[in-house]
Amino acid sequence: xxxxxxxxxxxxxxxxxESGPQAAPAPDSTESLQQQLVQSLMGIIGAPDDAETARAxxxxxxxxxxxxxxxxxxx
Amino acid sequence: MPPTATPITPTTTSPAPAxxxxxxxxxxPNxxxAPNxxxxPNxxxxPDTVLHAIRxxxxxxxxxxxxxxxxxxxxxxxxxxxxxIAYRQAGQYLVQLGGPFAAQGDYLPLLExxxxxxxxxxxxxxxxxxxxxxxxxxxxQGFTVNQFGASWVVHLPGFTLxxxxxxxxxxxxxxxxxxxLEVSEVPAQDHAEAIREIDANWLRSKGEAARPLEFLVxxxxxxxxxxxxxxxxxIGSRPVGYISYSPVYGERAGWxxxxxxxxxxxxxxxxxAINSHVIEVLRAEGCPWLHFGFTPFTGLxxxxxxxxxxxxxxxxxxxxxxxxxALYPAQTxxxxxxxxxxxxxxxxxxxxxxxxxxxxxxxxxxxxxxxF
Numbered sequence: 001x002x003x004x005x006x007x008x009x010x011x012x013x014x015x016x017x018e019s020g021p022q023a024a025p026a027p028d029s030t031e032s033l034q035q036q037l038v039q040s041l042m043g044i045i046g047a048p049d050d051a052e053t054a055r056a057x058x059x060x061x062x063x064x065x066x067x068x069x070x071x072x073x074x075x
Numbered sequence: 076m077p078p079t080a081t082p083i084t085p086t087t088t089s090p091a092p093a094x095x096x097x098x099x100x101x102x103x104p105n106x107x108x109a110p111n112x113x114x115x116p117n118x119x120x121x122p123d124t125v126l127h128a129i130r131x132x133x134x135x136x137x138x139x140x141x142x143x144x145x146x147x148x149x150x151x152x153x154x155x156x157x158x159x160i161a162y163r164q165a166g167q168y169l170v171q172l173g174g175p176f177a178a179q180g181d182y183l184p185l186l187e188x189x190x191x192x193x194x195x196x197x198x199x200x201x202x203x204x205x206x207x208x209x210x211x212x213x214x215x216q217g218f219t220v221n222q223f224g225a226s227w228v229v230h231l232p233g234f235t236l237x238x239x240x241x242x243x244x245x246x247x248x249x250x251x252x253x254x255x256l257e258v259s260e261v262p263a264q265d266h267a268e269a270i271r272e273i274d275a276n277w278l279r280s281k282g283e284a285a286r287p288l289e290f291l292v293x294x295x296x297x298x299x300x301x302x303x304x305x306x307x308x309x310i311g312s313r314p315v316g317y318i319s320y321s322p323v324y325g326e327r328a329g330w331x332x333x334x335x336x337x338x339x340x341x342x343x344x345x346x347x348a349i350n351s352h353v354i355e356v357l358r359a360e361g362c363p364w365l366h367f368g369f370t371p372f373t374g375l376x377x378x379x380x381x382x383x384x385x386x387x388x389x390x391x392x393x394x395x396x397x398x399x400x401a402l403y404p405a406q407t408x409x410x411x412x413x414x415x416x417x418x419x420x421x422x423x424x425x426x427x428x429x430x431x432x433x434x435x436x437x438x439x440x441x442x443x444x445x446x447f
Contacts, residue, residue, distance in 0.1 A: 001288060001291040001292050001368065001369050001370065001371065001403075001444070033387075034390060034394070037387060037390075037391055037434070038391070038394065040434055041391070041434050041437070041438060044434055044435050044438040045402075045438055045441070045447050048165075048166050048435070048438060048439065048442055048447070049166055049167070053435075054433075054434070054435035057433075057434040057435060058431075058433060058434070058435075061385065061387045061388065061431060061432060061433075061434055062387075062431060064386075064387035064390070065385050065386055065387040065431055065432075068386035068387060068389075068390060069386055072386065
């Protein structure tokens with residue numbers, strides 16, 4: 001890995017919807033889960049020792065895993 | 076001279092390992108794990124032991140193995156087992172550099188002892204920069220394994236900067252030399268002050284909050300320095316940049332373009348000029364491979380994913396490649412490596428305990444690197 005970084009969690013953009021206008025995605029949509037996943041990562045970086053933040057992130061990741069696996073199976 | 080290629084260790088039978096499905100931090104300490112008290116981070120496993128392991132046990136072909144020699148990186152060993160696991164602790168995780176550098180028959184037992192050691196302390200384990208061979212083993216042991224990025228390498232015999240592809244770079248290199256750049260290989264200990272000045276200028280240019288990365292990034296100094304090579308660029312006798320090269324062992328033996336820093340206001344094309352000089356030096360020595368090391372989020376390909384990978388984490392890697400500049404400037408880093416027309420990327424992996432990926436474990440790889 002190259003030798004510098006300046007993590008700035010607040011500057012990492014949220015995941016954008018894959019298509020269409022920039023309206024807020026439905027709360028349980030794939031796009032919403034993707035946004036939540038990115039926010040969860042930034043939350044962990046902001047509070048790396050917080051077990052609740054880590055658990056909440058796991059929940060989001062599992063939900064997105066299930067959603068994307070379902071999509072792949074349907075394709 | 077390039078390092079010597081190391082022999083493949085003969086196959087032996089290894090005992091069945093424990094499954095990796097009981098992850099650490101959330102599960103808490105497990106007194107039933109009954110770790111071997113003699114196994115652990117071993118201060119007696121000095122640099123000679125680590126160097127022997129990474130030189131000898133090269134089946135995984137990890138081009139970054141020499142990072143195990145860095146100060147601050149610990150070596151886990153166990154009595155009677157030939158090999159080491161290089162790692163650092165970050166928060167509630169032990170973050171591995173690559174897989175075990177171990178004799179084939181001792182690979183799984185050593186990993187098992189390491190997992191026991193972590194479990195007994197209530198810690199989780201996450202593996203970073205696993206090579207494909209490691210990744211397949213970890214996946215079979217119950218880890219969730221995803222592609223994390225790729226490492227990049229140039230085959231030096233036959234390499235030339237001639238041709239249209241390199242025209243812009245040739246111009247930049249020429250400009251640097253016209254500006255008075257001179258490149259020389261130097262002993263690091265004789266240039267400590269110059270290195271400090273370059274580092275200080277470089278860090279200032281990254282902003283007030285910048286933190287130099289460690290662990291998955293090379294260093295200058297320490298017990299490994301005698302094995303590295305340092306090339307410094309000067310203009311008018313003032314040091315303006317350097318590139319440190321670390322040895323790479325195995326089938327793709329050679330050198331890795333590792334730590335590189337420059338004074339920002341110095342000449343354009345500086346790093347390209349230093350590296351082009353080094354390429355000529357290495358080619359003259361008969362060195363076959365110049366590695367550019369690992370870049371997270373690069374070279375991602377569905378074909379590289381293993382069964383059982385996390386699709387959500389896979390999506391995240393693509394997202395961070397596209398929009399994760401603030402976390403790690405992967406596109407900028409790859410742009411530099413891509414200038415040298417590397418071969419097909421070598422996928423590198425992250426391994427998570429349990430049945431899916433863990434964002435907390437992933438974040439702790441960066442924490443172990445001093446990123447936050």
